[in-house]
Amino acid sequence: MNIYNMTFHALEAYFSERGENKAKAKIIFNNLYRKRITNFDLSSRINEILKKDFNFESIKIIEKSSCSNAVKLLFGLYDNNSVEAVLMRHDYGNALCISTQVGCNMGCVFCQSGAMKKVRDLQPFEMVLQLLKAEEELGEKINRVTLMGIGEPLDNFENVMDFINIIGHRHGRGTAPRHITISTCGVPKLDELHEISCNLAISLHAPNNEIRSRLMPVNNAYSIENIIDFTKTRKKKTTLEYIMLAGINDSDDNARELAELVRGVNCYINLIPYNETSLNFARSSTERMANFYSILIQSGIRAVVRKEFGSELKAACGQLSSERTL
Numbered sequence: 288m289n290i291y292n293m294t295f296h297a298l299e300a301y302f303s304e305r306g307e308n309k310a311k312a313k314i315i316f317n318n319l320y321r322k323r324i325t326n327f328d329l330s331s332r333i334n335e336i337l338k339k340d341f342n343f344e345s346i347k348i349i350e351k352s353s354c355s356n357a358v359k360l361l362f363g364l365y366d367n368n369s370v371e372a373v374l375m376r377h378d379y380g381n382a383l384c385i386s387t388q389v390g391c392n393m394g395c396v397f398c399q400s401g402a403m404k405k406v407r408d409l410q411p412f413e414m415v416l417q418l419l420k421a422e423e424e425l426g427e428k429i430n431r432v433t434l435m436g437i438g439e440p441l442d443n444f445e446n447v448m449d450f451i452n453i454i455g456h457r458h459g460r461g462t463a464p465r466h467i468t469i470s471t472c473g474v475p476k477l478d479e480l481h482e483i484s485c486n487l488a489i490s491l492h493a494p495n496n497e498i499r500s501r502l503m504p505v506n507n508a509y510s511i512e513n514i515i516d517f518t519k520t521r522k523k524k525t526t527l528e529y530i531m532l533a534g535i536n537d538s539d540d541n542a543r544e545l546a547e548l549v550r551g552v553n554c555y556i557n558l559i560p561y562n563e564t565s566l567n568f569a570r571s572s573t574e575r576m577a578n579f580y581s582i583l584i585q586s587g588i589r590a591v592v593r594k595e596f597g598s599e600l601k602a603a604c605g606q607l608s609s610e611r612t613l
């Protein structure tokens with residue numbers, strides 16, 4: 288078993304089962320996530336026990352590219368698959384966008400990551416290590432984590448929940464839920480997340496089911512009504528993401544319909560400029576986006592236009608690939 292797969296609770300149980308004091312979990316978490324040890328070579332009785340059951344198998348950075356405000360890292364995994372993560376430098380600190388699966392099965396027609404079917408889920412250690420390796424490589428602390436890279440986080444539910452638990456634990460890294468954002472295209476599993484304290488961003492991308500079903504097959508399993516109901520019953524504010532696709536969902540009528548749809552819902556709309564892919568979609572013009580945005584604002588809807596990161600690196604939303612392009 289990889290040591291970075293272990294939640295604090297699982298480590299406590301591991302020690303208890305062996306008649307050891309479960310408080311040792313605290314020492315291990317401290318060693319792993321604060322001192323950043325990467326082996327059990329230091330001889331001690333506990334290390335001898337751990338060595339038998341756990342390994343530190345890692346993931347490797349096989350390519351790194353940078354631009355002014357972003358760094359893209361390509362990670363090689365133990366089975367020769369690869370995934371990407373992107374560091375974004377905001378004025379308020381660093382955020383890392385990590386991948387949760389190799390490929391993706393959601394089939395959104397505009398998304399590069401979906402062009403490759405899901406190969407497999409990432410294990411918790413492969414998500415934890417995207418974060419630790421990125422910090423080590425860049426020599427910088429990463430304060431925020433967004434699950435917006437390759438994959439649908441809720442299609443890898445248990446592993447993603449373990450990951451959040453591991454990086455969030457106060458005896459380890461202590462990344463608070465308010466610094467973690469899960470982005471989901473909206474799958475029925477979402478209904479289990481009413482109480483989650485992480486930030487949630489749901490990919491809405493259309494003002495009605497007719498357009499959404501054309502763009503996102505998942506709409507047949509979890510429709511716009513499901514998303515709105517979920518958002519209404521959640522205590523925390525939810526982000527609704529809306530990609531601006533020229534001639535598809537960006538007209539004034541679409542904006543008015545969207546405003547009606549989310550009126551009174553505890554959310555804000557994040558308008559995302561479409562990033563170019565090899566797929567046949569075009570980004571809305573700056574003017575179109577500005578008109579769309581003002582209709583929302585004039586209708587009393589909270590909205591922002593997403594700041595762009597890394598589009599020169601093909602590191603922006605929807606451009607990440609599980610396929611090695613080297």
Ligand code: SAH
Nearest residue numbers: 398435438439470471472490561562604605
């Ligand atoms: N599967 C999750 C998270 C990964 S994608 C989800 O669907 O939310 C993160 C966001 O980028 C989603 O809103 C997705 O729809 C969007 N996206 C995909 N392709 C894009 C592109 N080419 N340009 C801009 N955003 C894109």
